[in-house]
Amino acid sequence: SGVVDAILYVLMLAVTFVAGSVLCYNLLPGPVSVLARRSIDRRPVDVSQLPSLVFRLAFPLLNRLAPIFQGIPWRSYRASAPIALERAGLGQAITVDHLLAMKAMMAVLTPVVAAQFLALVTNPAIFLLVGIGGFFLPDRLVADLRRAREAEIILNLPGAVDVLALSVEAGLDFLAAIQRFVERGAPGVLRDELATILNDIRLGKSRAEALKAFGTRIAVPEVSSFISVLVQADLLGSSIGDVLQSQA
Numbered sequence: 707s708g709v710v711d712a713i714l715y716v717l718m719l720a721v722t723f724v725a726g727s728v729l730c731y732n733l734l735p736g737p738v739s740v741l742a743r744r745s746i747d748r749r750p751v752d753v754s755q756l757p758s759l760v761f762r763l764a765f766p767l768l769n770r771l772a773p774i775f776q777g778i779p780w781r782s783y784r785a786s787a788p789i790a791l792e793r794a795g796l797g798q799a800i801t802v803d804h805l806l807a808m809k810a811m812m813a814v815l816t817p818v819v820a821a822q823f824l825a826l827v828t829n830p831a832i833f834l835l836v837g838i839g840g841f842f843l844p845d846r847l848v849a850d851l852r853r854a855r856e857a858e859i860i861l862n863l864p865g866a867v868d869v870l871a872l873s874v875e876a877g878l879d880f881l882a883a884i885q886r887f888v889e890r891g892a893p894g895v896l897r898d899e900l901a902t903i904l905n906d907i908r909l910g911k912s913r914a915e916a917l918k919a920f921g922t923r924i925a926v927p928e929v930s931s932f933i934s935v936l937v938q939a940d941l942l943g944s945s946i947g948d949v950l951q952s953q954a
Contacts, residue, residue, distance in 0.1 A: 757795045757851055764808060765799070771807035778806060792923055794851035795895065808844040816840025855895050856926045862896045863928060871950035880946040881907065899924065914940050 756762045787802045817836040866887060873883035884900050891897045899920055906916035914937045921933035932953060939949045 753799070756799055757855070758847065760847060761796065761800060764811075765804075767811075768800075768804045768807045771811065772801065772803035775803045775806040775810070780806075790845075790848050790852065793855070793925065794848045795855050795898075796848065796851065797923075805844055805848070809841050812843050813837045813841035816843065856924060858895045859899070859924055860926060860928050862892075862894060863932065866891070866896055866900070867932070867950060867953050871947070871953075874947040874950055880950075881913070 753762050753765045756765065761768075783806075784802050787805055788797065791797045791800050791802075791805065814837070817833045817840065820836050821833065869887055869891070870880070870883045873886055874880060878886065881904065884904055888897055888901045888904065891900075902923075903916045903920050906919060907913060911919070917933050917937050917940070921930050935949055935953065936946065938944075939946055
């Protein structure tokens, strides 16, 4: 009907205007708020190390938008999202504010883009539903990254345990064995996590604390069981080499 068409056109124009305004604000040169500068200068981020092409491409824009979402008091999401980001390998660069910015951006852009290709989206109700779906897409992406990361670690953990066991048997202590694996092992999630363990210890954590933090980041049964045995051996003063041999 004419009323429905009018609503649709107004909605699409409003969404397009908002999207265009956001893009112009973030892409054209101009003053940046103090809050935005704080977000940009907060810490150096090696974007090339992010495990997702989507986040690598979107990061500059997300970093500009993130300060807008700092005041949103979504307590349950702010409690759960950092854990999800950490387990997806994004925790060093992507904050909850980045993720909220991406959710808002996808809620706006997804129906606009879909409307260009799907005649079905000319229905305002469908347009709204597609926007809601776009809002949850970043969470799905984070979950997929977490599953891929966990699968890679589960695949490579047995080989890594074998290498660590052989290194300890050859006379290296446990941390030296990890250092050797980090220096000579194949690039991947597991090597990065072992490097994080070493870095945590250098920053003052005990070996047990660093191992427990690893288990928290990679919350899968295989890793949790392995970490539990290592931590118990460390606390009891048992031989880590014997534990590695039994797990190999």
